[in-house]
Amino acid sequence: MRFVSLSVFYSKTEVATVETELLRDYHFGQQQLIEIWGHACAIAITKAFPLSSLSKKQPTLLVVCGPEQNGSIGLVCARHLRMFEYEPTIFYPKRSPQSLHQDFTVQCEKMDIPFLSYLPTEVQLLNDAYNLVIDAILGPETDHKEVKEPYAGMLVTLKQVKIPIVSVDVPSGCDVDEPAKDGINPEVLISLTAPKKCATGFSGKHFLAGRFLPYDIQKKYELNLPEFPGTECVIEL
Template identity: 80%
Template sequence: MDKMNHSSAEAEAETIEPLRFLSKGDMAAIETELVRDYKFGQQQLVEIWGQACALAITKAYPLSSLTKKQPTVLVICGPDQNGSIGLVCARHLRIFDYEPTIYHPKRSSHSLHQDFTVQCEKMDIPFLSYLPTEVQLINDAYNLVVDAMLGLEEDCSNIKEPYSGILATLKQIKIPIASVDVPSGWDVEEPSQDGINPDVLISLIAPKKCATNFSGKHFLAGRFLPYDIQKKYELNLPDYSGTDCLIEL
C-alpha cells in the first residue's frame, strides 16, 4: 500500500507543470486583458503591485535587521509604469515605518504618475534633485536602493541619460538593490545579463524570461490574477500561503 501511495505521489509530482516565464508580448497581452475585459483600472493595478513590492522588501529586509542604523531606502523612479509602482512602493514603505527617499529625475506628464507623486509628497517623503554619489551611497547613507526605473517599457540597447549614468553608479555600489519586475538595463527576453546585479527581484503577475537564472531573493506578486487568465496563459503559478499576496520562489 505504501509503495502504491508513493508511486501515485511521484506521478502527481511529475504532472505539475513548471512556472511559466513571460515574454514582453505575453505581459502586454495579459495587462491589456486585465484592463479591457476584466475591468481592472490602471491605477488599481499599480497600487496592487506597489504595495506588493513594499511587502516583499519588508520580508527581505525586516526592520529588526536594520536596527544598527535608520531604515533608509532610496527609491529611484523612472517616467513610466515601473516608476509609478516605485512611488506606490515608497508610500507603503513609509506606512511600514521605513524612511524612503525618492529620486525621480524625469517626471511623467501622465495624470496617474502625477497623482502618485502628490500622494508621496503628502506623506512627507523627501524627493532628491540629484542622485547621491557612489561614495555617499557606499558610506551608509541608505540601507537599500529600490530600482523602479525602466522595466518592460525601455529598449535596453538604447538607454539614454540620465538613466545610463544612474545604472553606471548602481553597478558600483555595495548596498543591496531590489528591482521591480525587470531590473533596469536587462533585456526582458534574455536570461543572461550584463547590467546591475540586484539582490532582490519582485516579479509582477509572473516572472519574466530574463529572471530564468536569477539567483537572489525572488518574490512573485500575482495572487490577484483571475483564474481564467492564469489558465489561458498556462502560468502555473505556485500556491500562496494563507492570505499572503506574494510568495518567495
Template identity: 70%
Template sequence: MSCPGNPSGEPLAQLRYLSREEAEALEKELLEDYRFGRQQLIEIWGHACALAVTKAFPLATLPRKQPTVLVVCGPEKNGAIGLVCARHLRVFEYEPTIFYPKRSPTPEYQDFTTQCEKMDIPFLSYLPTEVQLINDAYNVVIDAILGADAEPGEMKEPYTGILATLKQIRIPIVSLDVPSGWDAESGSSEGISPDVLVSLAAPKLCAARFLGRHHFVAGRFLPYDVQKKFELNLPEYPGTECVVSL
C-alpha cells in the first residue's frame, strides 16, 4: 500500500533534518502559498503533541487514577502549542496544569488561554520547586517554553530559572519541537534532557543529538508538494495516525 505522503509506494529515502532557515521557509510556504492560518497550524501541532503524550504515557500505565501533567509554556508560538496540547490532554482524560509566567498579548494566543480556562484547567502562579514537583505527583512535564526560533544565548528570567529547575527533576519531560535551552541546529546546550521529543512538521537538525526514549514526528498534514520540495522523506504513518515514532 502506498503512503499518502509517498504516492509512488517506493521506499522512502532517509528522513531529512531541517535547519532553522529551512524550517522557517517551510512554515512561510504553508502560511502564504497554502493559506494555512497561524492559529490553524498551532491547533494541528498542539493536537498532535497531545497524541504523542498519550502514546508515550498511556493512561493505563500511569500510577495514579488522575494522571497529572504539568505544561510549562513560554510566551511565543511554542507556548501556544503547549496550551492547545493541554486542552486536548484534558479531553483525553489527563489532568493538565499550566504554568504560563509571561502571557502573550497576541490575540489568538489569548484565545488559547481562554479555551483552557473555560475547561477549568488550572494555571499556576509559580513553578513548583524540584522537591514539590516530585512530591506533588506530576506524572509528566511538558516543555513548551522555547522553540526552533529561540536563541539559547538570549534566554532571560524567568526562563533561566525554570530550566534550572527542570534540569533537576527526575519526572519524564516531553519537549515540543526543540528542547528548551538547545540550539536548534547544533544541538549544543546546557539545557534539559527530555525523555520524549515531538518534532513539528519535520525534525530540526538538533534532533540528531536526541538520546531520549521516544522521538515522534507530527507532519502527516503537510501537502505532498511541500514534502517533496523540502525533500523531507517523512516516514509512513500507520492507519489514520497523525504522529509517528521514529
C-alpha cells in the first residue's frame, strides 16, 4: 500500500463549488457521481478490511444510510461490497422519495441485500453480528447542529460500538469545517473528491476515493490532490 502525506484540507463551500461545476459545466450526472463514489468507497473498504482479515466466520457488514446523498453513496457501496463477496446488511430508516435514491434501493433489494427494520440499541448485538459498520448517515450537506431523530439516537448507539466504523466522507455528527470532535470516531475515513477540514488531525486510516476530477478543475481550484498509483481509484493518505 502506498501512503501519501497531505497538507491541504478543503471547506464545505469549496467542495460544493467543485461539485456544482461538475454537474453544470461538465455534464456529469448526479447518479454517475454517486456510482463512482460508492464503488470507490467499496474498494477502499476492501483495502482496509480484506475478507481474510475479518474476525467473524461470515463477512458481515452493517451499512447505515442517511436520507441524502451520503446515504445513496452507502447504498451503492453496499451493492459493490456484495459483488466483492462481503455480506452487507443495510439500515435505511428514512428512505428518500427521490427517484434517484429509490433506484439505488431497488438495486440493493434485487441483489437480496437485507434491510433492517430497526437499529438495535443493545450495542452488543451489533458487536456480535457484524465485523464493522459503514457510516453513510450524514454527509457534508447536513448541518451537524440540527441532527434530528432518528439520526441523533443512531449516533448515540454507534458511538458505543466496539467494532470498527468506516465513515464516508465526513464522520456523522461532525462539523465539516472543523477538526472532528463531536461526531462518530471512525477507525477509517474515506474522503470523497477532496479531504475536508474535519479530517485535519485524523489519526486512523484515511483514504481518498474517486479518481475522476478533470485536470483543469484540479488546477482551477488548486486542489493539489495526490497522484494515484497505476490504475487505482483510491489512495491511502
